[in-house]
Amino acid sequence: MTNSIEIKKKINKFNKKIRVSGDKSLSIRWVLFSSLANGESKAKNLLLSEDVLAAFNAIRKLGIKSKINTKECVIYGKGIDGYKYNNKLTLDAKNSGTLGRLILGLLINTPKLIKLIGDKSLSKRDFKRIADPLNKFGAKIKLNKQNNLPLTILGSQNLKPIRYIENRGSAQCKSSVIFAGMRTNGTTIIKAKKSRNHTELLSKHLSLPIKIKSKKNYDLIKIQKVKKIHNLNYDIPSDISSAAFFIVLTALSKNSKLTITNVNINPTRTGIITILKKMGVKINIKNKRVYKGEIIANIQVISSNNIKAINCPPSLNSGAIDEFLIIFLVAAKAKGISYFKNLEELNQKESPRLAWGAKILNKMGIKTIVKKNSIKIYGNPNLKINKKIIIKDFLKDHRVFMSSVIAALTFGGSWTIHDKDSIKTSFPRFLNIINKIKKND
Numbered sequence: 001m002t003n004s005i006e007i008k009k010k011i012n013k014f015n016k017k018i019r020v021s022g023d024k025s026l027s028i029r030w031v032l033f034s035s036l037a038n039g040e041s042k043a044k045n046l047l048l049s050e051d052v053l054a055a056f057n058a059i060r061k062l063g064i065k066s067k068i069n070t071k072e073c074v075i076y077g078k079g080i081d082g083y084k085y086n087n088k089l090t091l092d093a094k095n096s097g098t099l100g101r102l103i104l105g106l107l108i109n110t111p112k113l114i115k116l117i118g119d120k121s122l123s124k125r126d127f128k129r130i131a132d133p134l135n136k137f138g139a140k141i142k143l144n145k146q147n148n149l150p151l152t153i154l155g156s157q158n159l160k161p162i163r164y165i166e167n168r169g170s171a172q173c174k175s176s177v178i179f180a181g182m183r184t185n186g187t188t189i190i191k192a193k194k195s196r197n198h199t200e201l202l203s204k205h206l207s208l209p210i211k212i213k214s215k216k217n218y219d220l221i222k223i224q225k226v227k228k229i230h231n232l233n234y235d236i237p238s239d240i241s242s243a244a245f246f247i248v249l250t251a252l253s254k255n256s257k258l259t260i261t262n263v264n265i266n267p268t269r270t271g272i273i274t275i276l277k278k279m280g281v282k283i284n285i286k287n288k289r290v291y292k293g294e295i296i297a298n299i300q301v302i303s304s305n306n307i308k309a310i311n312c313p314p315s316l317n318s319g320a321i322d323e324f325l326i327i328f329l330v331a332a333k334a335k336g337i338s339y340f341k342n343l344e345e346l347n348q349k350e351s352p353r354l355a356w357g358a359k360i361l362n363k364m365g366i367k368t369i370v371k372k373n374s375i376k377i378y379g380n381p382n383l384k385i386n387k388k389i390i391i392k393d394f395l396k397d398h399r400v401f402m403s404s405v406i407a408a409l410t411f412g413g414s415w416t417i418h419d420k421d422s423i424k425t426s427f428p429r430f431l432n433i434i435n436k437i438k439k440n441d
Contacts, residue, residue: 003418003419003420003421004392004416004417004418004419004420005405005416005417005420005431006414006415006416006417007405007408007409007414007415007417008414008415009412010253010409010410010411010412011249011253011409011410011437011438012438013253013254013255013256014250014253014256014257014258014437014438015256015257015258016257016258016259016436016437017258017259017260017261018246018258018259018260018261018433018436018437019238019260019261019262020238020239020242020243020246020260020263020427020429020433021045021047021049021238021239021242021427021428021429022043022045022046022047022236022237022238022239023047023198023236023237023238023239023240023241023264024047024049024051024052024098024239024241024242024426024427025098025171025196025198025239026198026202026234026236026237026239026264026294027043027046027047027049027052027055027236028051028052028055028096028098028099028102029102029175029198029199029202030043030046030202030232030234030236031052031055031056031059031075032055032059032102032103032106032179033202033206033229033232034075034077034231034232035059035062035064035075035077035082035083036077036079036080036082036083036106036229037075037077037079037229037230037231037232038077038078038079038228038229038230038231039076039077039231040074040075040076040077040231041074041075041077041231041232041233041234042072042073042074042233042234043072043073043074043232043233043234043235043236044071044072044234044235044236045235045236045237045238045262046073046236047236047239047426047427048068048070048073048428049424049425049426049427049428050094050095050424050425050426051094051095051096051098051099051425051426053068054092054093054094054095054096054099055096055099055103056068057091057092058091058092058093058099058103059075061086061089061090061091062083062084062085062089062091063078063082063083063084064076064077064078064082064083077229077231079228079229080182080226080227080228080229083106083107083110085110085111085112085114086112087112088113088115089112089113089114089115090114090115090116090117091103091114091115091116091117092117092118093116093117093118093122093149094118094119094122094425095118095119095121095122095396095425095426096118096122096425097122097125097172097349098172100116100118100122100127100149101127101130101172101173101175101176102172102175102176102179102199103116104116104130104131104134104141104153104176104180105130105134105175105176105177105178105179105180105182105183106179106180106182106183107139107153107155108134108137108138108139108153108155108156108159108179108180108183108184109155109156109157109159109183110153110154110155111155111157112154113152113153113154114152114153114154115150115151115152116149116150116151116152116153117149117150118149118150120395120396121351121395121396121397122149123148123149123150124146124148124395125148125149125348125349126147126148126348127143127147127148127149127151128143128147129168129170129173130172130173130176130177131143131147131151133162133164133173133176133177133180134153134176134177134180136160136162136164137156137159137160137161137162137180137184138155138156138158138159138160139153139154139155139156139159139180140153140154140155140156141153159180159183159184159185160184160186161181161184161185161186161187161188161189162177162188162189163188163189163190163191164177164188164189164190164191165190165191165192166190166191166192166193166195167193168193168345169193169194169195169317169318169321169345170195170345171195171196171197171198171199171268174190174192174195174199174221175198175199177190178190178199178200178203178210178221178223179199181223181224181225182208182223182225182226183225183226184225185225186224186225187222187223187224188222188223188224189220189221189222190219190220190221190222190223191218191219191220191221192218192219192221193217193218193318194217194218194219194268194318194319195268195318196266196268196269196318197212197219197266197268198266198294200212200219200221201266201292201293201294202232202292202293203223204293205292205293206229206230206232207230208223208226208229209223209224209225209226210222210223210224211223234292235291237262237263237264237291237294237296238260238261238262238263238264238296239263239264239427240263240264240265240266240269240270240272240273241269241322241323241426242426242427242430243260243263243299244272244322244323244326245326245402245403245405245406245430246258246260246301246433246437247260247272247273247276247281247283247299247301248276248326248327248329248330248406248410249406249409249410249434249437250301250302250303251276251281251282251301251303251304251307251330252303252304252329252330252333252406252410252411253303253409253410254303255303256302256303257300257301257302257303258300258301258437259286259298259299259300259301260298260299260300260301261298262296262298263296263297263298263299264294264295264296265285265288265295265296265297265299266294266295267295267319268318268319269319270319271316271317271318271319271320271321271323272319272320272323272326272327273285273299274316274319274320275310275312275316275320275327276327276330278308278310279307279308279309279310279330279331279334279338280304280306280307280308281301281304281307281330282301282302282303282304283299283300283301284299284300284301284302285297285298285299285300286298286299286300306335307330307333307334307335307379307381308334308335308336309331309334309335309336309337309338309377309379310331310334310338310339311338311339312338312339312340312341314341314342317342317343317345318345321345321346321349322349322399324340324343324346324353324354324357325353325356325357325360325399325400325403326399326402326403326406327340328340328357328360328361328375328377328403329360329361329403329406329407329410329411331377331379332361332364332366332377332379332380332383332411333379333380333381333383333411334377334379334381335379335381336379337376337377337378337379338376338377338379339374339375339376339377340374340375340377341373341374342373342374343373343374343375344372344373346373347373349397349399351394351395351397351400353397353399353400354370354373354375355370356394356397356400357375357403358370358375360391360400360403360404360407361377363389363391364383364385364389364407364411364413365380365383365385366378366379366380366383383411384411384412385411385412385413386412386413387413387414388413388414388415388416389408389413389414389415389416390415390416390417390418391404391415391416391417391418392416392417392418392419393418394419396419396421396422396425397422398422398423398424398425398426398427399426400422401417401418401419401420401422401423402423402427402430404417405417405430405431405434409434
């Protein structure tokens, strides 16, 4: 049972200040941009999770040297054409959809066949959605029969720009096409449903040839071939997806207060704050400022006594897609019935998260009605759990594990939660920070 955790009592009241780990999306993008930059790029507060370490391993196999340290990481870029393509090269994206999909855009001109693999969870996710547009550039990507990993990619020296419509709200697909456009003569044009824009912001910060027009429901992006990328020194802001667990921990605890410092509050990522505020959670944004194109701030959360149900507008979905499991816990304590719909992207993650969200709530004693892409949650503000709950067999999805820990600490009961090691993929310090909050001043 060494890979499980037992929680048998609720967390006591607390008043703390914490900093969570660096943003995973930015950490992986820093590795990829820096691998093609000229000279040394340095990063502080880089998330040293398995997903990010997989990105380091991938660029190392492509001939890019680096130094990994808890205080500062360095990548020694060799320029936009600095990758070295060896025979029979295999790159392992591990659990990271961000790495797996984004790096394909950078490999679009490889003269030698490269095989891309991932772990069991990533190998079940759809890669046809990115293979189709990249093949239109002139690359040759071959998928397995299920349109998953493993796949192979053979690039082209005669790449042609494309027009691409991204209508799922997938930042990974959009970013991969942006990277491919950076390797292609001419102008690649992307009409993208609103989603995370970290790639665009970093491209603008680095003065790359990218133009973005923001419309009401979509962004129009034009990208041209990149000749040079300047080195990128970066103090990675904290990840709002990681902060979300502690926001909800505080909201659902009694007489507690928490400040989370230096959090990336990019508007494409703050759906959880908008949703929770609509539900009556007390959240204050302080010391807001801009850093390398990203908006960062301190987030203050205070325990919430009167949580309201929500009919969640689907327009908020893409800005909170990684946080819905934890949002469902807030809905469990709300007065009334909460309704979340158009959540098809939730089942394109590490596990079928919509089903898992319902399963956790049902084990707690909360009624749900789940359809293919929607869930109704019948909240119970007076819920008390006095039974044993076991959470296991969730495809090692780190967010299922962490959401279950928050549920145990805030709702009570006796919980055994398996696959503790799953947090290594995205947030290795999660339990350390939980213990820091639990400690008395």
